Amino acid sequence: MKLDRITDGELSILQVLWERGEATSREITAAVHEEVTDPKMASVQKLIERLEAKGCVRRDRSERAHRFRPLVSHEQFLRSRLQALADRLCEGTLVPLVTTLLRSQRLPKKEREQLRKLVDDLWPPESGGGASK
Numbered sequence: 001m002k003l004d005r006i007t008d009g010e011l012s013i014l015q016v017l018w019e020r021g022e023a024t025s026r027e028i029t030a031a032v033h034e035e036v037t038d039p040k041m042a043s044v045q046k047l048i049e050r051l052e053a054k055g056c057v058r059r060d061r062s063e064r065a066h067r068f069r070p071l072v073s074h075e076q077f078l079r080s081r082l083q084a085l086a087d088r089l090c091e092g093t094l095v096p097l098v099t100t101l102l103r104s105q106r107l108p109k110k111e112r113e114q115l116r117k118l119v120d121d122l123w124p125p126e127s128g129g130g131a132s133k
Contacts, residue, residue, distance in 0.1 A: 003072060003080035006056070009047050014056065014077065024065045052130040 006014070014060040016023055029036045029044040050069055051057040060067040082097065090096040109114070 003056070003077050004084035005054070006051075006077070007047075009043075010051050010054075010056075013044065013051060014070055014072070014074075017057065017068060018074045022060075022067050022069045024067055026065065028068070042116050 005067055012032050014026065016028050019029070020031075022105060023031070025045050025048060026036060027046070029041050032044060033040045048057060048059075052059060056070065056072050058069050058071050082094065083092075086092055086094045086097055100114075
């Protein structure tokens with residue numbers, strides 16, 4: 001599944017599905033557009049079909065109004081897109097992306113604490129006073 005090939009239109013569909021968990025094409029159209037019209041429904045249906053072909057969405061045909069569910073999580077999508085960006089701009093390493101983002105704006109104390117906790121949870125400090133690598 002090539003998540004770096006998702007278009008903005010397809011992403012709008014995935015965002016609705018991530019938020020709701022599942023939805024019909026009519027529900028998706030109503031969430032994406034201010035009003036539901038036949039042309040807008042057709043456009044959304046085409047985007048859903050593309051996402052199905054890419055393996056990102058599953059269709060449940062058990063009811064008259066088919067329901068759609070995402071097969072990729074928001075986190076998987078972000079990971080894939082960020083890695084593709086790092087590959088293209090930073091020779092595959094995420095450090096320049098992360099440091100640039102962190103330096104580009106002032107983070108509130110709560111968010112800084114969340115980041116510190118995440119780093120400590122992912123890479124606990126070594127105990128015993130030995131030098132860390």
